[in-house]
Amino acid sequence: MTLTTSALRWEYAPAPESATIARLKDRYLPFVGGEFVEGRGDDLDTINPGTGEVLATVSTASTADVDDAIGTARKAYDRVWSKLSGAERGKFLFRIARGIAERSRELAVIETLDNGKPIKETRDFDVPTAAQHFFYHAGWADKLQHLGLGPSPRSLGVAGQVIPWNFPLLMAAWKIAPALAAGNTVVIKPAETTPLAILVLAEIIADADLPPGVVNIVTGAGDIGSHLVTHDGVDKVAFTGSTAVGRRIQSELAGTGRKLTLELGGKGANIVFEDAAIDQAVEGIVNGIFFNQGQVCCAGSRLIVQESIADEFVDRLKDRVETLRVGNPLDKNTDVGAINSARQLERITDLVEAGVAEGAEPWTSSCPLPERGFYAAPTIFTKATQSMRVSREEIFGPVLTTMTFRTPDEAVAKANNTAYGLSAGVWTEKGSRAMGMAAALRAGVIWDNTFNRFDPTASFGGYRESGFGREGGPSGLAAYLDTDDEPVREAE
Amino acid sequence: MVTGTEARLPAHLADATTDDTSLRRFLFGLPGVDPVGIEQRAATLATRSIKKESKLAAIDLAISMVDLTTLEGADTPGKVRNLCRKAILPDPDDPDTPRPAAICIYPDLVAVAKAELAGSGVRVASVATAFPAGRASLEVKLADVRLAVDAGADEVDMVIDRGAFLAGRYGLVFDQIQAVKAACGDARLKVILETGELATYDNVRRASWLALLAGGDFIKTSTGKVAPAATLPVTHVMLQAVKDWRAQTGQQRAVKPAGGIRNTKDAIRYLVAVHEVAGSDWLSPHWFRFGASSVLNDLIMQRRTQAEGHYSGPDYVTLD
Numbered sequence: 001m002t003l004t005t006s007a008l009r010w011e012y013a014p015a016p017e018s019a020t021i022a023r024l025k026d027r028y029l030p031f032v033g034g035e036f037v038e039g040r041g042d043d044l045d046t047i048n049p050g051t052g053e054v055l056a057t058v059s060t061a062s063t064a065d066v067d068d069a070i071g072t073a074r075k076a077y078d079r080v081w082s083k084l085s086g087a088e089r090g091k092f093l094f095r096i097a098r099g100i101a102e103r104s105r106e107l108a109v110i111e112t113l114d115n116g117k118p119i120k121e122t123r124d125f126d127v128p129t130a131a132q133h134f135f136y137h138a139g140w141a142d143k144l145q146h147l148g149l150g151p152s153p154r155s156l157g158v159a160g161q162v163i164p165w166n167f168p169l170l171m172a173a174w175k176i177a178p179a180l181a182a183g184n185t186v187v188i189k190p191a192e193t194t195p196l197a198i199l200v201l202a203e204i205i206a207d208a209d210l211p212p213g214v215v216n217i218v219t220g221a222g223d224i225g226s227h228l229v230t231h232d233g234v235d236k237v238a239f240t241g242s243t244a245v246g247r248r249i250q251s252e253l254a255g256t257g258r259k260l261t262l263e264l265g266g267k268g269a270n271i272v273f274e275d276a277a278i279d280q281a282v283e284g285i286v287n288g289i290f291f292n293q294g295q296v297c298c299a300g301s302r303l304i305v306q307e308s309i310a311d312e313f314v315d316r317l318k319d320r321v322e323t324l325r326v327g328n329p330l331d332k333n334t335d336v337g338a339i340n341s342a343r344q345l346e347r348i349t350d351l352v353e354a355g356v357a358e359g360a361e362p363w364t365s366s367c368p369l370p371e372r373g374f375y376a377a378p379t380i381f382t383k384a385t386q387s388m389r390v391s392r393e394e395i396f397g398p399v400l401t402t403m404t405f406r407t408p409d410e411a412v413a414k415a416n417n418t419a420y421g422l423s424a425g426v427w428t429e430k431g432s433r434a435m436g437m438a439a440a441l442r443a444g445v446i447w448d449n450t451f452n453r454f455d456p457t458a459s460f461g462g463y464r465e466s467g468f469g470r471e472g473g474p475s476g477l478a479a480y481l482d483t484d485d486e487p488v489r490e491a492e
Numbered sequence: 493m494v495t496g497t498e499a500r501l502p503a504h505l506a507d508a509t510t511d512d513t514s515l516r517r518f519l520f521g522l523p524g525v526d527p528v529g530i531e532q533r534a535a536t537l538a539t540r541s542i543k544k545e546s547k548l549a550a551i552d553l554a555i556s557m558v559d560l561t562t563l564e565g566a567d568t569p570g571k572v573r574n575l576c577r578k579a580i581l582p583d584p585d586d587p588d589t590p591r592p593a594a595i596c597i598y599p600d601l602v603a604v605a606k607a608e609l610a611g612s613g614v615r616v617a618s619v620a621t622a623f624p625a626g627r628a629s630l631e632v633k634l635a636d637v638r639l640a641v642d643a644g645a646d647e648v649d650m651v652i653d654r655g656a657f658l659a660g661r662y663g664l665v666f667d668q669i670q671a672v673k674a675a676c677g678d679a680r681l682k683v684i685l686e687t688g689e690l691a692t693y694d695n696v697r698r699a700s701w702l703a704l705l706a707g708g709d710f711i712k713t714s715t716g717k718v719a720p721a722a723t724l725p726v727t728h729v730m731l732q733a734v735k736d737w738r739a740q741t742g743q744q745r746a747v748k749p750a751g752g753i754r755n756t757k758d759a760i761r762y763l764v765a766v767h768e769v770a771g772s773d774w775l776s777p778h779w780f781r782f783g784a785s786s787v788l789n790d791l792i793m794q795r796r797t798q799a800e801g802h803y804s805g806p807d808y809v810t811l812d
Contacts, residue, residue, distance in 0.1 A: 008553050008775040010767055015541035120539060279732055280529025323768050332541035429524045449526050 012325075015332045017119045022110040028058045028195065030065065030219050031202035033072040034212025039065050041220055044192060049116030049338035049374045050329045058195050061218035063227045066187070069216040070233040073158045073185040076213030081185050082155060086142030092210050093138030093180060099204035100131040100173075107197055111169050112329045114196040116338030116374065117292050119330050122169075129454060130173035133472075136456035137181035140477060144182065147474045153481035155183030156259060157235035162225040163198075164241045165191035165340050166295040166396075172198045174471050175238055176215060177456075182480035184236065185214045189228055191241075192221045193341050234258065236480060240297070243394075243420075243465050261469025261479045263297065263461055265394040266422030269415035270300035270451060271405075271437065274308045276427035277449065282316050285400070288425060288451040290324060290336055290378055294398040295344070297466070298423035300451050301395060304414050307404040314382055314402060318363060321378050326367045336367075336398060339374040348376050348397030355381050355390035360401065386417055394420070408433065412440045422462030425451045444470075501705075501741055509705050512663035519662060522701060525693035525729055534724040540764045547760070551795045554759040554787075555582065557777045558592035559617055559748065561785050563624075563716065569604045572597055574812040576608035583792045584810065586799070592788060593777040594647060598623070599636060602643035617647035617682070621672060624686075624715035626651035630668055637675040648672070649682040651715060652699065654689045662702060669706035682748055683708035687726045688718040696726055700733035704745055712748040716783060721751025724765060731770040744773065750783025756794040759787055 028046075029036040041060035048055045061069070081089070100107065107130075108122040117126070144153045159179045163171035168190055179186050190198045202217050218224060222245070229237045230252050239249055240263040253260050270288050272281045288300025305313050329337035339345040356362055360381040369375040376397055384391045384401035391401045405411040415424055424443040426434050434448045444462035447453060454460065459473035469479045508518035542550055560579050562571060576595055583589040594615035595605050605616045618640035622628035628636075637648055650672045656664045673681050683703035687696050700711050711730050714721040727749045734745045747770070753759055759782060766774045774780050789809045797803050 006776060007773050007779070008549060010549060010553075010763075010772060010775055011546060012540065012542060013544040013546040015543045124539065276523070277526035277529065278523040280526035280533070283529055283533050332539070429526075450528060450532075 012333050014328070016328060016330045017109055017112075017332060019109060019113060019330060021105055022113055023106060024056055024110070024113070026056060028056055028199045028219075030059060030061050030069075031199065031206075031215070031217040032065070032069045032213075033216065034206060034210075036202070039219065041065065041224070044219075044221075046114055046193065046195060047341070048113050049340050050113070050370075051373050052342075055113055056196065058219050060220040061224055063224065066218050066224060066227050066231065067233075069187045069218050070158060070160070070228075070231055072213040073187050073216050074233060076211055077157055077185040080211040081214050082183055086144060086183075089180060089183065090138045090141035092208055093134050093141060093177060095208035096205055096210070097131045097134035097138060099208055100127065100134065100201070103200070103204060104128065104131070107169060107200055109330070110200055111197045112337070114194050115165065115168055116329050116340050118334040118337040119332055120334065121292060126167060126170045129456075130170045133170075133173040133177045133456045137177035137477070141181040144477070144481065147477055149474070149478050149481060149483040153182070153483050156480060156482055157184060158233060159184045159186050159236040159238060159480065160228045160231060160234035161186060161188040161238045162229055162241065163188065163190055165194040166292060166297070168194035169197040169201060171240055172201055175240075178471070178477050179236075179238075179480050180214065182477055184480055187216045187218060187228060187234070189218050189220060189225045192219070195219045229253070237261075238469075238479065239263070246467055259479065261461070261471070262467035263469070263471060264422075264465060264467040265396075266297045266299065266420045266462060266466050267302060267392065267394055267418045268298055268300045268423035268425070268443070269302045269304050269418075269441070270425040271411050271415055271427065272303065272305040272309070272313060273426075273428040273430070273433065274306040275429050277429060278309070278313065278316065280449065281427040282313070282320050284425060284427060284449070284451045285317055286320055286324070289400040290321070290398050291452050293336055293339055293376065295340060295396050296452065298445060298452065298460075299396075300423065300425050301400060302391060302415070303400055303402040304405055304411055305402060306411075307406050310402075310404045314380070318380065321365050321380065322367070324365060324367060324378055326365070326375060326377065327370055336378060339376050339397060342374055344396065345374040345376060348395055348399065351390055351393060351395045351397075352379060352399060355384070355388060355401075358388045358390070360384040360388055360390055386414065392418065408437065412437065416442045419465040420462065421464040422466035423447070500743070505705065505740065509666065515662050515666060515702075515705075516660070519698040519701060522697055525697055527693055530693055530725045530728055534728050534765070537764055537768060538724060538761045540761075542760050542764065548795070548798050550760050550763050551756060551791050551798065552590050553775060554756070554763060554782065555791050555795070556590040556593060557781050558788050558791075559594045559596040559750075559781050559783050560592045560788060561596040561716070561750075561783055563596070563598060563619060567598060567601060569601060571812070572601045572604050573608050576605050576614070578788075578810060578812050579609065579614045580612045582788060583795070586796070589792060589795065593781055596649060596783065599640035599643065599645070602640055602645045606644035615646040616644060617649055618643070618645035619649045619651075621650040623649070623651055624717040626653050627655075630671060633668065634671060634675050637672055641675065641677055641679050645679055647680045647682060648676050649684055649712060651684045651686060652703070654686050657690065657695070657699060657702075662698075666702055666706045669703055669708060673707040680709040681707070682710035682712045684712045684715055684750075686715055686718055687713045687722075688720045693725065693729050696729045697733060700730050701737075704733065704737050708745070710746040710748050710781070712750055712783065714749075714751045714783070716751035722749030722753060722783070724761060727762060728765055728769050731765060731774070734774070735770045744779060746779045746781065747774070748781040748783055753782050753784045753787050755787060755790040759791060
């Protein structure tokens, strides 16, 4: 027996998480007044993007159902929730957080089935972070006067919330937890393609004995969302989604005096300097654009790399992207899962084709794609220019554009040359340069030598066409509180 | 400094070793390693789920990569002989179980092991150069190497002078590795960086390149006598170094994490790192080793579990 120098061709055997853990039901109902009730809208089918097959039927709300839900939320606010002490509210939030943790495996599987993102992400990111948001806000519920927002911040009333399909459960947590901690009641609408995880959250909420009507979940398409956010009965509107819809909401709400926060699109720049820790910068770029198939509003979709290292860097990046495993989202070894819907896949394909037509050089990972389901191969456009659609428009898919720069000023100019302002990343080993760039970049979130890291304590949000208002941290709570100081008269 | 490898290296690497200043400039010109990033990547890769036939293949590969080690002051010829028998027949109940790559011992016991392992294909690796501290004169270190090689060692595991490295005397460390390499003759040289004492990933990257430039056939993490011994992120840095080395020179070099790899799960995590960081060309006992001893029995137990469908216990596996 001699020592072999020939290497093993090692393939990972499929390691799928069992779909039965999701305990899928045939039919899901809206959650209003503490109960699951039939909606009066048309049923919709929710599809597993990993296979293209129907997962379940969902009863949807009609506009009349939304009216009822808002009435229910108002009653719950007036009669119960606004009268509870912060400590009592906090107890409910802690219970919900624990409920999420206890059913984390089920939530991870149902989220992967409904959304198409890899189980690795739902298990290690979406679900634990959702629980963390409830834990974090539970702690604030009885300490609102210590937020630094004035001596007695007050709840607003009923919050109308609309969330997107890219992080269905996590966005629900981002919206519901601060609203409840601040003393508001909630009517929330999930995206029509991803209603399941939030309806499991509804079971957790019911099991936590949250007073009926404090959280109401109405399912449906854009018209239901529109009816909810423009309703006279809501005191606060929070929307996460596309810039086009956000713009419409803002114009409809103008002059009503209602509080509004918008978390919209982005075209994040990820800037790599020649002195960066190159291997980790490659990792950061990969994580920035291929996390959740690039369907992240703060995705680092524009790589701006210093010319002196550009060729080597892009070679290393391609080398690394080749190792990404694209495929069955339920497989624990899948790095890149399915695109959420046929419609989104079509949009990504159209934009990629536009990029090719405009002369950007496309490179695509050779990883084989499953035959069924909605999949897009990780794609990098080298030699993209600022004027191309792929460089300006949010693609919301696993597509990266690359540009080069020579001086820090040029990097700032290119990074800021977008209508958006949500996220940016800076990769350099030089601390002073990172700080200087952070000051010069127009983005709400700037990551230094990392990307796509989220924490309930850190506020998240953008400006310009990426929206306004913050979520997470004390400033996230401010959006759900009336912080206008009542005039304090000195005794004369 | 005169280097024997100069002729084979591309100009920018050959130039790096012409004098102390060039070497220093080269090592400081290597890109930094971000600790948060590398640890995050290592932790993410550690969540890979290796099942069924891919697990069986990994277990057999891991067994064949073990440098079965005993490096105690209390070692005796009898203990070394037992270890050699264990290497030749790791699992008496299943003779198809692969043999580990080598036995790793102190130089004075090389002759014993050599005799015991004759014809088995299992190599004899000897530590040398005043292992584990390396605190001896070059003469003593070289004599140590010669004794091991003369006794028949197929592989030599040397330690670098960490004191000199941390003091920035890179030329001295380079010269010593080169001198040891020359003394090794045909034996393959493993250069132990003792990463636990180098403390930073930047240092691990510099020491890796220094050892590769000086002609080390392997870069090895640790002696096993210092905590922490091998860690996944440190091994990532070293795997990246050999990968980059091959891209620049066309030469493939090997990596050996040592210490702290106790069970099958650990071993498989390392193999995943080899597979995804360096590439599948390194999935061979010629290019990757585990410096360990207890891991072998866990691998054997897991191998049986895969074959028989149930766990046995430690008492069903021979101690040595």
